[in-house]
Every structure is written in C-alpha cells, then in structure tokens.
Amino acid sequence: MESRGALGPLVFVFLQALQVILAPLPGEATGFAAGFIFGPFEGFILAMLGLALGSAGAFFLARAFRPPFERRLGGRPFYLRAKTFTRRHGPTAAFLLFLFPGFPKDYLCYALGLLPFPFRVFFPVMLLGRAPATLALTLEGDAAFRKDPEVFLWVLLFAGAATAAFWALKPRLFPEEE
Structure with a gap:
C-alpha cells in the first residue's frame, strides 16, 4: 500500500x-490489515467502504443471475424455507448473521440477492451488521502495529x-437446521 502513495487507500478499497x-x-485478514496499515479510524472507514462496494456488487450479481438459480432451486425444500424465513424474519435474521464473527458474510450477500430481500433494506442492515466486527478487526490490526497486546x-x-453467544443461540435462531 505504501508503494502506491496517495493511491494506496483506493487500492485497498478496491481489494x-x-x-x-x-x-x-x-x-x-483484510480488516486486520486495514487497521495495521491505516490505523483504527482511517482503516475502519476504508474497510467499510470496500465492504459496502463489494457487498452491493455481490448482491446485484446475485440479482442478475436470480432467474436461472430460481429455476434450478425453485422447488427445493431448503430454498423454499429460506424464502419463507427471509419474508418472516429477513432484516433481523440478516443483521444477526452479519453481526456475528465467523459467519460467511460474503456468501450471505449473494444469498440475500437471490431471495426476496430489497436492496434498500439489505444495504443498511449489511452496514450496521458488519461495522462492529470490522471495527474490532481494525482495532486489532492497529494494536498489533503498535505492539499493544492489551487492546488486542x-x-x-x-x-x-x-x-x-452465537453458537449457543444458534439452535433457537435457526431451529430448522437442527
């Protein structure tokens, strides 16, 4: 990033x-690197900007290819349950899934693009759900750069x-998976 000079932040957002x-x-890894390279505040802003652009891109890619996926998956029980679950608990469930560390959030962006989930709801839910973990990662990256093990x-x-907490609550949140 340093070799890119003033373009370094743009290169990071793109990556x-x-x-x-x-x-x-x-x-x-990229959230941690944002804090390590750019510090906690700038790193958080750049990481969230990149996540916002990439998540929107994944959502719209899924939307573009939704008809063939629906033809292929349309009658499968899992897909039908996911559609019903999204209609019933969509924003809350999506927020919780974005919020918890370790959940594959990138795939979630694609999945929500395939399901009946409007972008005007997806985008703020994604931003609010991803922000705490991204902030934690940038703080960890900054703490590692400053060699501050206490914050880390x-x-x-x-x-x-x-x-x-997520794994303990998972059976209650997603009983159909048990």
Whole structure:
C-alpha cells in the first residue's frame, strides 16, 4: 500500500471490495490489515467502504443471475424455507448473521440477492451488521502495529464471547437446521 502513495487507500478499497465478490482473501485478514496499515479510524472507514462496494456488487450479481438459480432451486425444500424465513424474519435474521464473527458474510450477500430481500433494506442492515466486527478487526490490526497486546486481547476476548453467544443461540435462531 505504501508503494502506491496517495493511491494506496483506493487500492485497498478496491481489494476489499474484490475480496467480497471473489473471496480470494478472508475478510478478517483484510480488516486486520486495514487497521495495521491505516490505523483504527482511517482503516475502519476504508474497510467499510470496500465492504459496502463489494457487498452491493455481490448482491446485484446475485440479482442478475436470480432467474436461472430460481429455476434450478425453485422447488427445493431448503430454498423454499429460506424464502419463507427471509419474508418472516429477513432484516433481523440478516443483521444477526452479519453481526456475528465467523459467519460467511460474503456468501450471505449473494444469498440475500437471490431471495426476496430489497436492496434498500439489505444495504443498511449489511452496514450496521458488519461495522462492529470490522471495527474490532481494525482495532486489532492497529494494536498489533503498535505492539499493544492489551487492546488486542480485549478485542479478541469480545469477539470470542460474541462467537460463543452465537453458537449457543444458534439452535433457537435457526431451529430448522437442527
């Protein structure tokens, strides 16, 4: 990024968006790198900008290819349950899935693009759901750069507690998977 000079932030935003659409890198790595390279505030803003662009791209790609997928998946029980679940609990369920660390959020953007989930609802839910984990990752990256293990450990502990809470609540949130 440093070799790109003033273009470094733009290159990072492009790579962050690309990692959502193509998933060549895990999002956790790029969020951590944002904090390490750009610091907590600028890193968070750049990471979220890239996530916003990439998530919107994934959503609209899924929308563009929705008819062939619906023809292929239309009668399958899982797809029908997902459509019903989305209609009933869409924004809340999507927010919780975006919120919890470790859930494949990039795939969720594609899935919500295939389901009857309007973009005007998707976009703010995605931003609000992704923001806490992205902030945690940029704080961890910055703490690693500054060699501050205390902040790193607190953020790691919080992320671990959120993940444990998700797995503990998962049977209640998604009873059809049990």
